[in-house]
Amino acid sequence: MLILIPGATGRLGLYIVRSAIQRGHRVRALGRNAEKMPQDLRAQLESFVEMTDFGDSVAFDRACAGVDAIIVAWNEEPRLVLDAQLVLLRAAERAAIQRFHAVSWNTDWEHMPLGVIESYDAMICFARQALLTSPIKPLYTFCGVLAKTLFGVPGAGSLEGDASLWVRKEGGERVINLIGAGKTPTPFSTEEDVAEFTVALTTSDGAENGGYFRFCSDVFSILDLKETYEQLRGSKCHINHVMDVTTCKQMIKQARDDAIRNGELHKRFKNIVGLVYAVFLDEGCYNIEPVDAEKFPDVPRTTLKEYILANEWV
The missing domain is CATH 3.40.50.720 (NAD(P)-binding Rossmann-like Domain)
Known part of the structure; x- marks a missing residue:
């Protein structure tokens, strides 16, 4: 074709x-x-x-x-x-x-x-x-x-920069910025x-x-990701608990309401999307x-x- x-x-x-x-x-x-x-x-x-x-x-x-x-x-x-x-x-x-x-x-x-x-x-x-x-x-x-979105490869999506879930540190160490419990299969x-x-x-x-x-x-939870990385690479993968899901939802609502009220949703929605993805990852809805x-x-x-x-x- x-x-x-x-x-x-x-x-x-x-x-x-x-x-x-x-x-x-x-x-x-x-x-x-x-x-x-x-x-x-x-x-x-x-x-x-x-x-x-x-x-x-x-x-x-x-x-x-x-x-x-x-x-x-x-x-x-x-x-x-x-x-x-x-x-x-x-x-x-x-x-x-x-x-x-x-x-x-x-x-x-x-x-x-x-x-x-x-x-x-x-x-x-x-x-x-x-x-x-x-x-x-x-x-x-x-x-x-x-994959490249999950691991925060530059230019690959909504989970990079300040919104990164996966953070690379020197010496092979990694940090997962986690919202919620991280137990939901994804x-x-x-x-x-x-x-x-x-x-x-x-x-x-x-x-x-x-x-x-x-x-x-494949399907795995964020905690599975941490364990698998440590087993394969022999380096630590730390969990940074950013906030619970309830707090995240409140932040999303506030940011969205503010953006709509100020007529700036078209400028600011990308900052909101990363938080919504975090809720999706935790709830699996x-x-x-x-x-x-x-x-x-x-x-x-x-x-x-x-x-x-x-x-x-x-």
Whole structure:
């Protein structure tokens, strides 16, 4: 198949490009700057279509021409997820494309109301608008927390910097900034695994029927993470109890109320999202069961132990 990947140079897009090429598909990338893609990967593309802004319908039409499937790998920026993705959906309709994997790859928001976590609101709105207005039936994958987000790799998500859960210290020591008890099993996916699942899903029989799918690499609690790290690396992993969940919820409400009252939610919501994720991790209220993991036996499921051993950053 010829697969269009908007956001091909992003934190998940590169993995999706590699997976698609390795599986024998041709890949067309859509992005702002082809130079951001590694040269070895760029050389394997069918083409790279550059876009100027979120509403570049001319570029979107050019990118969709002759394409068999689309996997939208943009990050969680609301204007990309809702505004740009709707423009892209219309371009896909004009090109008669039926296989369309939308931005997702997080916890289970299929039945989540708006306002629970700001970074999901645009995804929920897109899914509803697509259902109401488009003949295309998008695919969505829920995979729990992504590895680089969990471990605070710079540029990888909402759990980095001041909001980091995982903190690297000198000499191999690590600190987990914990909100709550840390005992709740948490679905976890490596970027490589979820990219493999996404490509397998999007190119599978019946993908044009769309739907919500659930996959993860492994499941473990934060306390399991501490124990596993210490066993494998022989270094201490300390728990820093930041606050209990009740206090965290109060902080979220106060921060959200203040931001809305001052008309600054669009500027400050990213600071709120990290706290909401902490509540999700402790309560497990939107966790997935990886019921679709066995659909594609060739898709790897990397364990936490394997990931720690293979990744120096951790």
